[in-house]
Amino acid sequence: MTAADPRSVERAVAHAALSVPGVAGLQPGLGRSLADAAHAAHAQHAPGAAAAPAPGAGVRARYARDSGVWHVEVRCVLTEGRRALDTARAVRARARAAVNRQAPGGCVVAVTITRIVGDVRGRARTG
Numbered sequence: 001m002t003a004a005d006p007r008s009v010e011r012a013v014a015h016a017a018l019s020v021p022g023v024a025g026l027q028p029g030l031g032r033s034l035a036d037a038a039h040a041a042h043a044q045h046a047p048g049a050a051a052a053p054a055p056g057a058g059v060r061a062r063y064a065r066d067s068g069v070w071h072v073e074v075r076c077v078l079t080e081g082r083r084a085l086d087t088a089r090a091v092r093a094r095a096r097a098a099v100n101r102q103a104p105g106g107c108v109v110a111v112t113i114t115r116i117v118g119d120v121r122g123r124a125r126t127g
Contacts, residue, residue, distance in 0.1 A: 004103035009061040009070065013109075016098035017059070017074050020090045022082035026058020027075040027114040061099075069106035070099050078116045088113060 088111040099107040
């Protein structure tokens with residue numbers, strides 16, 4: 001069986017992680033942040049170019065051909081008022097399910113909580 005495209009796996013995992021209550025967003029790694037910043041700077045000079053981060057920002061997926069296992073890292077920003085451990089477990093479960101829909105087989109998911117912020121969704125509704 002051939003492995004799925006890592007970018008499609010990253011997008012699926014990002015969508016799954018963002019659907020978990022308590023996840024405010026995903027935090028891209030340093031390399032992705034620098035690439036997105038460079039793209040945004042270039043986009044300012046190109047009319048009509050989008051400066052939004054890549055759809056899988058905050059998720060890194062790698063397929064190990066020798067073992068047939070996907071290794072996925074998810075970097076989450078959480079909202080306050082929820083238990084970080086419970087939220088991380090829910091993110092891991094949904095990420096595993098997303099990977100298995102994209103590429104059935106083995107999967108190892110690591111969830112990193114990068115920070116906790118005020119309830120940004122609640123503020124958007126009331127403000």
